[in-house]
Amino acid sequence: MNYTGLRFERCGETTMTDAIRVGIAGATGLVGEEMASLLESSSLPVSELRLFASADSAGERYAFRDLEVEVEELGTALFDGLDYILGATSADLAESYVPRATATGCRVIDNSSRFRMDDTVPLIVPEVNFAAVTDAHRIIANPNCSTIQLVPVLNALHEIGGLARVVVSSYQAVSGAGRDALDELFEETRALMNQTEYQRDVFPARIAFNCIPAIDTFLENGYTKEEMKIINESRKILGIPDLKITATCVRVPVFHGHAESVNVSLEKETSLPAVLEALTNVPGLLLFPESSAYPMQCDVAGQDHIAVGRVRRDESLPCGYNLWVVADNVRKGAALNAIQILEQLVRVVH
Numbered sequence: 001m002n003y004t005g006l007r008f009e010r011c012g013e014t015t016m017t018d019a020i021r022v023g024i025a026g027a028t029g030l031v032g033e034e035m036a037s038l039l040e041s042s043s044l045p046v047s048e049l050r051l052f053a054s055a056d057s058a059g060e061r062y063a064f065r066d067l068e069v070e071v072e073e074l075g076t077a078l079f080d081g082l083d084y085i086l087g088a089t090s091a092d093l094a095e096s097y098v099p100r101a102t103a104t105g106c107r108v109i110d111n112s113s114r115f116r117m118d119d120t121v122p123l124i125v126p127e128v129n130f131a132a133v134t135d136a137h138r139i140i141a142n143p144n145c146s147t148i149q150l151v152p153v154l155n156a157l158h159e160i161g162g163l164a165r166v167v168v169s170s171y172q173a174v175s176g177a178g179r180d181a182l183d184e185l186f187e188e189t190r191a192l193m194n195q196t197e198y199q200r201d202v203f204p205a206r207i208a209f210n211c212i213p214a215i216d217t218f219l220e221n222g223y224t225k226e227e228m229k230i231i232n233e234s235r236k237i238l239g240i241p242d243l244k245i246t247a248t249c250v251r252v253p254v255f256h257g258h259a260e261s262v263n264v265s266l267e268k269e270t271s272l273p274a275v276l277e278a279l280t281n282v283p284g285l286l287l288f289p290e291s292s293a294y295p296m297q298c299d300v301a302g303q304d305h306i307a308v309g310r311v312r313r314d315e316s317l318p319c320g321y322n323l324w325v326v327a328d329n330v331r332k333g334a335a336l337n338a339i340q341i342l343e344q345l346v347r348v349v350h
C-alpha cells in the first residue's frame with residue numbers, strides 16, 4: 001500500500017508538570033471507554049480519575065494505570081476537585097450535569113450535541129481551530145463524528161483554492177449510535193441468517209444487510225439532524241458562516257468507521273498535485289495518492305488517523321474534486337479528538 005503524510009497533532013512527551021484530575025461522564029459507553037483507554041496511554045499526568053455513568057453501572061470497578069476506580073452515579077455526583085471532565089453522554093444529560101461541573105471550576109470537553117452551536121462555546125478540531133479556545137472558556141464542544149473527519153480536509157482545500165461548494169454523502173457505522181446499536185446489527189444479522197424473529201430497538205428500519213438513508217430525526221426542511229450537524233458545525237469550525245454545503249447521511253451495516261464521499265468545488269483553479277500536496281500536509285491525515293489505492297472502514301477501525309483516497313478531478317466542474325474520507329468514528333470522530341483538545345488545553349492553560 002502506498003501512502004504519505006502521517007503526522008499527528010499530539011503533545012508527545014510533554015513539558016507539563018502539574019498533575020491533573022480528570023472525570024469521564026458516560027465512562028461505560030463506547031466513547032467514554034475509548035477516552036479512558038486513550039487517556040491511559042497518553043503522557044498526561046493524571047493524578048486522579050473519576051468515572052461517572054448511570055445507576056446501573058455505579059459500583060463497577062476499572063483499572064487505570066496504577067489506580068482502581070469505582071464508577072459513580074452521574075446524577076448525584078459532586079465534581080469538587082476535578083480540573084477537567086470529558087463528557088460522553090447524551091445531550092439531555094449534558095444539559096443537566098455540565099452546568100453543575102463548570103460551577104465547581106471544572107472545564108468540560110463535551111461530546112454531545114448540546115453546546116456545539118452555542119455562540120459562547122468553541123467547537124474544536126485541534127488541527128483546524130484550537131486557536132478559538134481562550135482561558136475564559138469553561139465548556140469546549142467536540143463536534144459530531146462525521147464533521148470531525150471532514151473539516152481538516154475541507155480546511156486544507158479552502159486554504160489553497162477557496163471552497164465554493166461542498167456535497168457530502170456519508171456511509172456511517174452503527175457504532176455512531178452507541179453500544180446498543182452494535183448489538184442490534186449483530187443480533188439482527190444473526191436472526192436473519194437463522195431465519196428467526198428479531199425485535200428491533202435502536203434503528204428505525206432493518207440495518208442487517210441494508211442501508212438506512214436517515215440518521216437521527218427529520219427536521220422541517222427535510223434534512224435529518226445528522227445532516228444539519230455536518231452543515232452547521234462545518235461552517236462554525238471553518239469560520240465560513242455562508243459556506244455552500246449540503247449532506248446526505250446513510251447508516252450502513254458496518255460496526256466501526258464512517259466513510260464520506262466528498263465533492264468539492266473550488267473558487268480558484270487548483271491543480272491535482274497542489275490538492276494532493278495540501279492534503280499531505282494535514283496533521284493526522286493518511287493520504288492514498290494513487291487513484292487505484294483506497295482506504296476502507298475496515299482499515300481505519302481502531303486507528304487514529306483520517307484516511308483520504310480516490311482524490312480526482314470532477315470533470316463536470318471548472319475546478320471540482322472528488323474525495324473519499326474515512327475515519328474511526330469512536331476514535332478520531334469522538335474520543336481521540338477530545339483527548340487532543342485536553343492535551344492542548346493542559347499545555348496552554350493548566
Ligand SMILES: NC(=O)c1ccc[n+]([C@@H]2O[C@H](COP(=O)([O-])OP(=O)(O)OC[C@H]3O[C@@H](n4cnc5c(N)ncnc54)[C@H](OP(=O)(O)O)[C@@H]3O)[C@@H](O)[C@H]2O)c1
Nearest residue numbers: 026028029030031053054057088089112145176178179334
Ligand atoms: N459513538 C460515536 O461514534 C460518537 C461519536 C461522536 C459523538 N458521540 C456522542 O457521544 C455521546 C456518547 O455516545 P456513545 O456512543 O458512547 O453512547 P453509549 O455507548 O450509548 O454510552 C452512553 C453512556 O451514557 C451513560 N448513561 C446513559 N444513561 C445515563 C443516565 N441516566 N445517567 C448517567 N449516565 C447515563 C451510559 O452509562 P451506562 O453504561 O451506565 O448505561 C454510558 O456510559 C453521545 O452524545 C453521542 O452522540 C458518539
